[in-house]
Amino acid sequence: MADPVHILITGGAGQVGLELLAAAWPGGVVLHAPTRAELDLSDDASVRTAFAATPFAAVINSGAHTAVDKAEAEVAAAFAANAMGPAVLADATREAGIPLIQVSTDYVFDGTKDGLYVETDPVGPLGVYGASKLAGELAVRSGNPRSVVLRTAWVLSVHRANFLKTMLRLAADRPVLRVVGDQHGCPTSARDIAAALKTITLRMIADEGAPTGVYQFVNAGETTWAGLAREIFALSAASGGPSATVEPIASSEYPTPARRPTNSRLSTDKLTRDYAIAPRPWRAAVAEIVNELLAERTAA
Structure with a gap:
């Protein structure tokens, strides 16, 4: 009987982490998703203890300080989670001779490009969150040559807090919602991100020569936050769920502590070429x- 394949997943309680744990992995794969209390990524000794206890075959780091606006006032916390954590994992995985797969974000870009961002476009974060995630990318790429950074954007799922769930909640008691209509991006399913991460991780475990570097994954197509809200409400109304009228507004009418990229559209061509991963349309x-x-609401 083959030895089990142990994979460490950080951020197991987040949207992507929960979908990674729910995914159908091959037989023999054992997933480890310790809580922050069980594994402190900012503590080198904690990470070394975990690696000494289990012969991990790969690490997927889906954990992050994702409170974009809070990060503007919590610089040290954002960099501890998003830059130092990945740096510690890069050291540990390099020393163990195993791949590290790091989840990153569209916020590494300034959003001024016209068209889809490709992996080699110049980066220019607008705020602390993006800067800390970019620092994490650099730590991973320089700290472990056998690594993949997977940038994604506009993450949605049935889990945790996200834009889709917020819209449905607000529509329950508001007939009209004002939603930003001048930021463009690609709504993306956390389940689909998890599937992409699974494909990349298994390939990197099986093949030491598997492609490395920076990649991007989002669902296909593009819209605005207002366009996404309209789609959510059309789908919900068709199934008897809550709906509202969407009134598009400018970003300037909805000021936030952290500036958002006006353009978050990411190209996925490189991922399709190297890993044969072709994203489905965002509407699906x-x-x-x-x-x-x-369905959950009906069942309840």
Whole structure:
């Protein structure tokens, strides 16, 4: 009987982490998703203890300080989680001779490009969150040559707090919602991100020559936050769920502590070329999530 394949997942309680744990992995794969109390990524000794206890075959770091606006006032906490944590993991995985797969973000870009961002475009974070995630990318790429950084954006799922769930909650008691209409991006299913991470991780475990570097994954197509809200409400209304009229507004009418990129559209061509991962359209992904949430509501 083959030895078990141990994979460490950090951020197991987040949207992507929960979908990684729910995914159908091959037989023999054992997933480890310790809590922050069980594994402190900012503590080198904690990480070394975990690696000494289990012969991990790969690490997927989906954990992060994701409170974008709070990060503007919590610089040290953001960099501890998003830069130092990945740096510690890069050291530990390099020394163990195993791959590290790091989840990153569209916020590494300034959003001024016209068209889809490719992996080699110049980076220019607008705030602390993006800067800390970029520092994490650099730590991973320089700290472990056998690594993949996977940037994603506009993450949605049935789990935790996200834009889709917020819209459905607000529509329950508000007939009209004002939603930003001048930021463009690609709504993306956490389940689809998890599937992409699974494919990359298993390939890197099986093949030491598997492609490394920076990649991007989002669902196909693009819209605005207001366009996404309209789609959510059309799907919800068709199934008897909450709906509202969407009034598009400018970003300037909804000021936030952290500036958001106006353009978060990411190209996934490199990932399709190197890993044969072809994202499905964002509308199909959103429909799946809306239907699951409404089914849960009906069952309750």
